[in-house]
Amino acid sequence: MHAPIPTRHPYLAPEGPRVLAHRGLVTTDAAALGVVENSFAAVAAAHAADVDYVESDCHLTADGTVVLFHDDDLSRVTGDPRAIADVRLPELEELMAERGGLVTLAQALDAFPELRFNLDVKAERAAEAVGRLVAPHAARVLVTSFSDDRRVAALKAAHAAGAALRPATSPGSSTVAQIVAAQRLGLRTRLRRLLSGLDALQIPERQGPLPVLSQGLLRAAHAAGVEVHVWTVNDPAQMTRLLGRGVDGLVTDRADLALAVVNGR
Template structure:
């Protein structure tokens, strides 16, 4: 399997989860998925920023995790019911709203890991990332939504697809196939997948294991684990062989990766 350009940089990868909000930035009111958070991740040296996509009432794709504005801005309205300028006003003192189009233009060196949160956003996300497929990974908890977004990139004229990580349904099938020792089925499930982006555990179920990492690597697929904020956990997972850490503390993870790299020279 040919490695996607999105994954051409060396491992381990640090994916800044919703950008980077340091403790100091948080005291100044900066929130996740804001322009300031993406800029801070970039400034800290993160090559990868993980974010989320919703569609506003007037059809703009914004980087925002929740379905509504309650947790971040104290406003109960759904993103889908609010126009762009209204969210911009709410985010003005929280680090600034960033649309997907703005993020791709303002940070041309950043590789974006985009979780498509709303079905209505799939077509527009696909259109926007079509000129940037070499530096975008598309994922979603919904495989249907993920595949719709990939199809939209092709419809928009992209000659290559973005990188992609599977949804929860595909992950469940993969774990079942591994439990049944169906090696061929595991390989088939991983076909056209570039990275498994998974939690270490899902409730009582262990998801990440040395065997899973081995099977993924045999299929040319990377393993990225979310969301890892403790430095000891970061070290343990890297020792286990994972390829990427999705973390709220990209600054801590980058420092750790740099120390490990220096120590191995």
């Protein structure tokens, strides 16, 4: 008897390879004008470039609003040392006004109904709110986090909020490490169990000097119906090489270049 073919989540329904615009798209010209990552302008630029997927990050403001922002604090992006969690939404909007504009998760989901969002839950206190917000949009959202606890909390919140289906998901760092180890040690039963319930395995090609991606891992993931997306890939030659190896998605700061590579294959 053949094993059943895993059902593909609607998030992954279009044919790949997939280009995931890492924190939106900030071109050289846009950066010269002060536009920054994860801004409304960066998401809009990715959409205008015909990207289907935007990878972004979620934090919660002091007044309880989920915003797209990577860092825990504002220092790198705005020069303000305060934590996102300590700043209220109106003040954050003012700080981002000349940097491409702040975008909340609710605004992103409403303003770009054709985009699919890959959301990394960066803060524990944001997990439940992220889950509630994405519940009506679960077919076009993937929820992930470096912390599996945050990821699972967001998925549970989406279910509790009445999501018609579970958002797509990719594992946290601990589970990724276990998956890589199980594949290398030939622990097939454990590997299948770890991959069960996942839709994508989002990994770097290497972690420092250690390779993470391998052909064995690709084969195991694909056999389980799990896609493999590699981050963060900005060099066209590396993009071409990874796609040639069978990678399903590229997380990239240069979605414009990645689209050209994918479309030129």
